[in-house]
Every structure is written in C-alpha cells, then in structure tokens.
Amino acid sequence: MxxxxxxxxxxxxxxxxxxxxxxxxxxxxxxxxxxxxxxxxxxxxxxxxxxxxxxxxxxxxxxxxxxxxxxxxxxxxxxxxxxxxxxxxxxxxxxxxxxxxxxxxxxxxxxxxxxxxxxxxxxxxxxxxxxxxxxxxxxxxxxxxxxxxxxxxxxxxxxxxxxxxxxxxxxxxxxxxxxxxxxxxxxxxxxxxxxxxxxxxxxxxxxxxxxxxxxxxxxxxxxxxxxxxxxxxxxxxxxxxxxxxxxxxxxxxxxxxxxxxxxxxxxxxxxxxxxxxxxxxxxxxxxxNPQKSMKKHLEKFMGQQAAPLGMILSKWFTSEWFAGKGSGFLLSENNLPPIKEKLKSHANARYALLKEIRKRMVSLCNFDVHFENTPMPTQVAASLIVYAHLLSEYAKAMVEFCDTVLRKEKNCKEAGRRLLERVDRPETECFRLPFSLIAYARECAKIAD
The missing domain is CATH 3.20.20.80 (Glycosidases)
Structure with missing residues (x-):
C-alpha cells in the first residue's frame, strides 16, 4: 500500500x-x-x-x-x-x-x-x-x-x-x-x-x-x-x-x-x-528526534542550568512498562552492563562486570545533592526531588556492594543482602525505582552468594 x-x-x-x-x-x-x-x-x-x-x-x-x-x-x-x-x-x-x-x-x-x-x-x-x-x-x-x-x-x-x-x-x-x-x-x-x-x-x-x-x-x-x-x-x-x-x-x-x-x-x-x-x-x-526534543523541552520546563539533570532522570526513569528483558525497549537497566550467565565460575569476568557497574554508578552518588543545589522552578523541583534521592541511593548501594565484592571480603553474601535491603523496596512504598533496576540489583546480589 x-x-x-x-x-x-x-x-x-x-x-x-x-x-x-x-x-x-x-x-x-x-x-x-x-x-x-x-x-x-x-x-x-x-x-x-x-x-x-x-x-x-x-x-x-x-x-x-x-x-x-x-x-x-x-x-x-x-x-x-x-x-x-x-x-x-x-x-x-x-x-x-x-x-x-x-x-x-x-x-x-x-x-x-x-x-x-x-x-x-x-x-x-x-x-x-x-x-x-x-x-x-x-x-x-x-x-x-x-x-x-x-x-x-x-x-x-x-x-x-x-x-x-x-x-x-x-x-x-x-x-x-x-x-x-x-x-x-x-x-x-x-x-x-x-x-x-x-x-x-x-x-x-x-x-x-x-x-x-x-x-x-x-x-x-x-x-x-x-x-x-x-x-x-x-x-x-x-x-x-x-x-x-x-x-x-x-x-x-x-x-x-x-x-x-x-x-x-x-x-x-x-x-x-x-x-x-x-x-x-x-x-x-x-x-x-526524541533526544533532541526532550533536551529542548526540559530546558523550557526546568531551565537551561537544570535541564542536564532532567536528562539524567529521563535516562534512568524510563517508560518501561511491559518491556521484556532483551526486548530493546526503554528498560532502565539498559544503562548498566548486561549480566551474563555462569559468572560465578569466571572470577575475572565477574570482577570486570563489577568494576564496570561501579564506574557507571559512582558519578550518580551525589546526584541528589547537585539536584538540590541547582536553580529550577519550585514546583518542578518539588515533583522530582524524590526521584533524585532514589537514584542516588541506588548508586550508593551499588557502589558499596561492588567495593565489598571486589575486595574479596568474606561477607560478600551479607553485602548482597544489604544491597537488596536498600533498593528492593515494597511496591506499596510512596515512591519506587523502575522495576528493571530492582531486578538488576537482584541479579547482582546472586553474584555474591
């Protein structure tokens, strides 16, 4: 046709x-x-x-x-x-x-x-x-x-x-x-x-x-x-x-x-x-062009100084409903390296993965601090700050977990438990991370078992 x-x-x-x-x-x-x-x-x-x-x-x-x-x-x-x-x-x-x-x-x-x-x-x-x-x-x-x-x-x-x-x-x-x-x-x-x-x-x-x-x-x-x-x-x-x-x-x-x-x-x-x-x-x-359009409209919405922070939130809080693993659709976990099977039996691959996760997460540990100190419309800030806190908490938890396992400490299994305690929150909580990021943390915790 x-x-x-x-x-x-x-x-x-x-x-x-x-x-x-x-x-x-x-x-x-x-x-x-x-x-x-x-x-x-x-x-x-x-x-x-x-x-x-x-x-x-x-x-x-x-x-x-x-x-x-x-x-x-x-x-x-x-x-x-x-x-x-x-x-x-x-x-x-x-x-x-x-x-x-x-x-x-x-x-x-x-x-x-x-x-x-x-x-x-x-x-x-x-x-x-x-x-x-x-x-x-x-x-x-x-x-x-x-x-x-x-x-x-x-x-x-x-x-x-x-x-x-x-x-x-x-x-x-x-x-x-x-x-x-x-x-x-x-x-x-x-x-x-x-x-x-x-x-x-x-x-x-x-x-x-x-x-x-x-x-x-x-x-x-x-x-x-x-x-x-x-x-x-x-x-x-x-x-x-x-x-x-x-x-x-x-x-x-x-x-x-x-x-x-x-x-x-x-x-x-x-x-x-x-x-x-x-x-x-x-x-x-x-x-x-979705990315160019989002950048333009976030500048209008948040102001030029805050718009880059909005782009980061857009990258990590995706519209991922019903996106299946490996589907290529808008999964927040696509920002992180894929976790391959049988990592337990390949120590070098396991440590390489953790180093890459840490590298991608460490810059987000203080994201909420940057967000709070960046001028933007008050109603916008009030609507988004909770998600900035969630992203920073996730990053800190992941970095702490990676550091513990990379140091080859004996309490690695405990590190996995602490990771999930911090990020795998009940669905009834007031605000929640994207499902795929929580699922990714669960897979990471298995590495430490």
Whole structure:
C-alpha cells in the first residue's frame, strides 16, 4: 500500500487513566498550551470519575457542569476541540429503551456546550466470552447495535456529530471473530480505538506502534486506527516516574491513523516535557528526534542550568512498562552492563562486570545533592526531588556492594543482602525505582552468594 497524504485528524490528549484525576486548573493549563504542542483535541475520560463510568446515567452536579462549561469555553478560545467520553458498558442494556434515553440525556448538556465528537467506551469490562468464538461474534453484534443506535439518536440532536468507539478487545490489529464482526456492522461514521498493533510488544502499553501494524489494522478491518497511546501512563503504579521522550511510534502514522491521543501520567506537571516531545513528533514524524526534543523541552520546563539533570532522570526513569528483558525497549537497566550467565565460575569476568557497574554508578552518588543545589522552578523541583534521592541511593548501594565484592571480603553474601535491603523496596512504598533496576540489583546480589 503506497503511503500518500496525511489523514490524521485528531491529535491530542485523553485524560483516560485510573486513579487520581487532574485538577480543573491543570486541565485549563493543558488546553492553553495544546496549540504550541501541535495538538487539537482534549478528551475528558477519567476512569474513576463515577459519572463517566459506573454512574453514567446520572447527571453531573452543578459545580462539575460549571467546570465543564469553563473547559469548553477555554477550548473554543484556543482552537481546541473539547470532547466528553462516556463508558456505559458495565451496565448499559441495549435492549432497554430507557437506557438509550438516559444516555442521550447524559450527553445532551455536552452537545449544548458545543461538543461534536463523542467517544463511547466498552473497554475494561468483565467478559465471560472468548474473542475468537461464536459468543464473541454475538457480543460484537450487540455492541455494534448499541453504538449504531446511539449514533442515530445523537445525529438527530447534533447533525454534525462524530463518534469514537472503544471495543472490549482494543489491544490488537489481528483478526478475531469479535473484531471482524464488530467492524463489519459498525456504522462507518464511527472511529475505533486501538492501543497496540504490534505482536512483539504489549498490546495495552506498547513500546512500539509501527507503520506496518497500522497498515495491518486497516487491511484486516477496513477502518483506520484511532491510536489511544498509553506511552507514559503509570496509573497502576503511581509511585514510579515514566520520563522517556516520546518514541517508538512509526514515522508515517500521520498518514495511517485518524487519531493519536496520549493517555499520560496522573501527576500532571511531569507530563509537560512529554507533551512537548509528542508535539514535535506530530509536527513532523519523519524528522522527529526524541533526544533532541526532550533536551529542548526540559530546558523550557526546568531551565537551561537544570535541564542536564532532567536528562539524567529521563535516562534512568524510563517508560518501561511491559518491556521484556532483551526486548530493546526503554528498560532502565539498559544503562548498566548486561549480566551474563555462569559468572560465578569466571572470577575475572565477574570482577570486570563489577568494576564496570561501579564506574557507571559512582558519578550518580551525589546526584541528589547537585539536584538540590541547582536553580529550577519550585514546583518542578518539588515533583522530582524524590526521584533524585532514589537514584542516588541506588548508586550508593551499588557502589558499596561492588567495593565489598571486589575486595574479596568474606561477607560478600551479607553485602548482597544489604544491597537488596536498600533498593528492593515494597511496591506499596510512596515512591519506587523502575522495576528493571530492582531486578538488576537482584541479579547482582546472586553474584555474591
């Protein structure tokens, strides 16, 4: 298939994570800066907003509607499309006319606010059917019928309305009886969400979303993908920083997808450099350079003096969700030398490895001190200092461990225990190192056994 012209209509952010939601002021900040990031749409979809999901059939309280009114006005003022998403899949009965009427009542105030793009999500619901079964086909027909009825009801109120649907199976470009049937009967006016199209990476939080995968989605289903991008989301581990520059996306997605929206971190301010990087990608995917872009946006975010420290944090706190060992994807442990098998029986190789680990770690032992003594915006410093401390503590622990083993002391096994005591902290702690760095320390401790 020859790639010709850009078809990417929707470029922006979906507030679609679980857990703590953004504050109203943070949403306003986003909307006021989206144009400079080459974005044009904000989708409201916090998964733990009860009125968005489990209480989808209830109207919002007056204060919440007042906030939505302000968001809609701010979007209009800044040339951004405001979109409100609803997720009724958990309890919506398509055979009950009252359910359809309740959904239209829910969406009507947003039509009055000027919304024209309406996402309806059937993701993350409890299912008792296989996607490649007859029951999967039946459920696809049921969901498509529901969505088609919603489309027909909505266009009576808003003739220019547009729609987005998130299937229950949303993480693949591969054929299933569910997806094939859904696409066959779903109204052609409806875009469809997909989070992953490549078989060699996780489908929900993929490290890559390739041109080939996007093409395969179209070839299999006859519909262009609308990419819900979970690049740096961390809603199932709020205590870990995901700070890689936006990367791993195909160079021609602007010619293959109808939408790309980033579902980011709960801690709003930490997304700002990533928004900037994504904006550079959206401007020209074929000339985009992740590292140069991150450097530029960290200088804006932290100031020129502090930006190099931000680059170090970005290097060690990567967006490594579901990156398998040896996969080549954004693993923080890639900053350290690989630990080969059978090191115990090769003393020289073992000591060479420890010396190299020490060499890479020693310069980070006082990273937190440098961070604390470098001028930068106060809110930025307060949001990042804990990660500076974590990185320095990891470096100190690793250096101490390496020194003990290199001195060939008798208490090497105890050194391994102390290493893990310092860095292998419970997942419930307030802040945590990247998983791969902890796994690396565990492998190091085995050397001392």
């Amino acid at each position: 020859e790639i010709m012209e850009k078809i990417l209509r929707y470029k922006g952010v979906i507030e679609g994570f679980y857990g703590p939601m953004w504050r109203h002021e943070e949403r306003l900040h986003l909307i006021r800066h989206m144009r400079e990031w080459n974005m044009n749409i904000y989708i409201y979809s916090p998964r733990n907003d009860p009125y968005h999901r489990f209480c989808w059939n209830l109207p919002y309280p007056a204060q919440e509607m007042k906030n939505f009114t302000e968001l809609a006005k701010e979007c209009k003022r800044n040339g951004i499309e405001f979109s409100y998403a609803v997720s009724p899949g958990s309890s919506f009965n398509p055979d009950d006319p009252q359910c359809r009427k309740a959904l239209i009542r829910k969406l009507k105030p947003f039509i009055e606010l000027g919304c024209k793009f309406f996402p309806v999500f059937y993701d993350d619901i409890t299912v008792s059917f296989g996607f490649d079964t007859a029951e999967g086909e039946k459920q696809a027909e049921r969901q498509a019928k529901t969505m088609n009825n919603i489309v027909n009801d909505m266009v009576k109120l808003s003739p220019n309305a547009r729609f987005l649907f998130c299937p229950t199976q949303y993480m693949t470009a591969e054929k299933s009886r569910y997806l094939c049937r859904l696409h066959a009967i779903l109204d052609r006016r409806v875009e469809t969400v997909v989070t992953g199209v490549d078989p060699d990476t996780d489908g929900v939080c993929p490290r890559t979303f390739s041109d080939a995968g996007a093409k395969r989605y179209f070839e299999n289903f006859g519909r262009r993908p609308f990419f819900w991008d979970n690049f740096n989301v961390r809603d199932n581990a709020l205590n870990i920083l995901h700070w890689s520059p936006y990367s791993g996306r195909g160079a021609n997605l602007d010619k293959l997808c109808t939408g790309i929206v980033l579902n980011p971190q709960n801690h709003y301010i930490l997304n700002i450099p990533i928004f900037g990087c994504m904006g550079d990608y959206l401007k020209n995917p074929r000339k985009y």
